[in-house]
Amino acid sequence: xxxxxxxxxxxxxxxxxxxxxxxxxxxxxxxxxxxxxxxxxxxxxxxxxxxxxxxxxxxxxxxxxxxxxxxxxxxxxxxxxxxxxxxxxxxxxxxxxxxxxxxxxxxxxxxxxxxxxxxxxxxxxxxxxxxxxxxxxxxxxxxxxxxxxxxxxxxxxxxxxxxxxxxxxxxxxxxxxxxxxxxxxx
Numbered sequence: 135x136x137x138x139x140x141x142x143x144x145x146x147x148x149x150x151x152x153x154x155x156x157x158x159x160x161x162x163x164x165x166x167x168x169x170x171x172x173x174x175x176x177x178x179x180x181x182x183x184x185x186x187x188x189x190x191x192x193x194x195x196x197x198x199x200x201x202x203x204x205x206x207x208x209x210x211x212x213x214x215x216x217x218x219x220x221x222x223x224x225x226x227x228x229x230x231x232x233x234x235x236x237x238x239x240x241x242x243x244x245x246x247x248x249x250x251x252x253x254x255x256x257x258x259x260x261x262x263x264x265x266x267x268x269x270x271x272x273x274x275x276x277x278x279x280x281x282x283x284x285x286x287x288x289x290x291x292x293x294x295x296x297x298x299x300x301x302x303x304x305x306x307x308x309x310x311x312x313x314x315x316x317x318x319x320x
Contacts, residue, residue: 136232137172137185144172144234144293152232152295172237176244176280189279190231190247196275197268198251204260219257226253228296235290235298241282246290248272249306250298256309266313273310 138153140146146156161167169183177185205212215223229250236244252269255261261268284303291300 136230136234137177137187137237138183139170139172139237141168144237145232145295149292150295150297152230152234155295172233174233174236174242174281176242177233177236185233187231187233189281190233190244192279193244193248193272193275194231194251197264197271198255200255200260200264202260202263213259215258223254223257226250226257226298226302229254229294229298230296232295234293234295236281238289238293239282239284240287240289241285243284243290244276244279244281245284245303245306246294246298246300248276249300249302252309253302253305256305265309266316269306269309269313273306 136145136152136154138145140153140156145151145153146160148156148160171177171179171183171185176189177187180186227250229247231247233244233247235246236242239245252265252272255268256265286300286303288300291298
């Protein structure tokens, strides 16, 4: 279902809503509704209104995880994290990887998606040990998958069904720059 533009807007005209949540009652009787697949070089059209969003999976495979032992559920309370930091991490973790940000971006950039995944882990202590390599690997994979560059149009933020903020893109840029200096020094 995720992968369609309705009347020129990824997922349709309603804010903070995915296509599968969009009901016909949101349109007026007699309206013309145009539904087409997301148009982005990285997303190949498989058939009809079905696109291949696997490039987003490749980005996750490049570093959108924590590979070290972080302990069990009982250990979760032993590492104190401020409420503000936890909320920021959870807001970034809300990204569902639908690709609407890519479809809305004039450059077909996946920066909002990548930044949400990097931010959710960069904000938490469990994600810090691998932070430098994560940012570099995920951005390189994004480039290799033929996504465009971010030009701060904010269209991605406007269509995101989870209302992910572009503040995460700034965090991704900081993480990437820090990791670039760290890798040059090594």
